[in-house]
Amino acid sequence: MSQGLEHSLTSWSGQALKHQASWIDAIDARVRVLCSGLFALVVVLSSQFAPTLLGLIAAFVLVKSSKLNIKRTLRRVIAMDLFMLTLICILPFTTPGDVMFSVFGLAASWQGLSHALLITIKANAVLLVLFSLVATMSASTLGHALAHLKVPDKLVHLMLFMVRYLDVISQEYKKMRRAMQARAFVLRTNRHTWKSIGYLFGMLLIRSVERAERISDAMKCRGFCGRYYLNDDMKMGRIDIIFGVCVMCFLILLIGLNIDDLFK
Incomplete structure (x- = not known):
């Protein structure tokens, strides 16, 4: 089996790592790419805490289901959160709203803090889903999936x-x-x-x-003319349809929660 993308950065450090197979690996690569893209789109466009937190919980479930190394995955998420920490420190001072406290005449708002936390939750949820669904496949598999999706x-x-x-x-x-x-x-x-x-x-x-x-x-x-040749035919099976339907139902739920919060 070729090296999974999730282990690439670590393997460059000289460690021999192997991804543990899970039921997610049996899902068609095209379905995984489409589901992760739609999940990212819905979560990023969410404007409320309830759907984003629900998305984060679902992302953790996928991480556990894909049998990723929890410590290694959390280290990579924390590396991103160090940047998000800067956002949390800056955004309250640049967003108008109810004053939380002031430093040297600069007022920090509750609305800015809430917005920064919302962005952080979204980023973590999207990153974990990408680790679970996309990064567990090999580069060649991902390339074939993108080519089949007419990228x-x-x-x-x-x-x-x-x-x-x-x-x-x-x-x-x-x-x-x-x-x-x-x-x-x-x-x-x-x-x-x-x-x-x-x-x-x-x-x-x-x-x-x-x-x-x-x-x-x-x-x-060797005759390369800029065309990506597909050597295999990807076929969807029962597990692919079931997984895709479940993800779509979950995304519809998130969209419904966003709509309900807007009308409140």
Whole structure:
């Protein structure tokens, strides 16, 4: 089995990881991509806490059902929440409303805090669903699913090459960093350090462009003409229909909760 996207970043650190198979892996990749996209759309457009919290609970259920490593998944969610923490600290001071407290003459509003928390819940719910439904499939499977869904070939190619060659660029970066360390380079807050880091990223960019040109020439020699060929026929089964119907019913419930709150 090819490496799942959810484990890619960790495997680049040199750890051998394998995704534990679950019933979600038996669902058609197209259904998983469509359901995750519709879920993200409905949750992001929600304006009330009730449907977003319900979406977050459903996301946790999917994480448990897909047998993701809970600690690793939470670490990645917390990494995003560190950015959301900045939003929570800033948004109350930029949103007008009832004053919660003031700092140096700047008033923080309850409405701003509520809006920041709502955005945080939405982001966590969408990220967890993407981890559960999309990140547990391999890059090639995702590429075939996108191609079957009539996504433009260029976008599919970009996604597949990004997943494949991020690892190559990462190894190239580590190689150059080891070369700098072998020459007794130590990170400091001075001009020499900033120049060296600039040269490092400049050389990384140049080597990436050169490698991309070599790959392009090699693909053209093998007859590549910009078309993504599908070698398998994806067929929907009973479990795909049942899962899709359940997700649609759940999304209709979320939409109904939003409508009810608007008319209250």
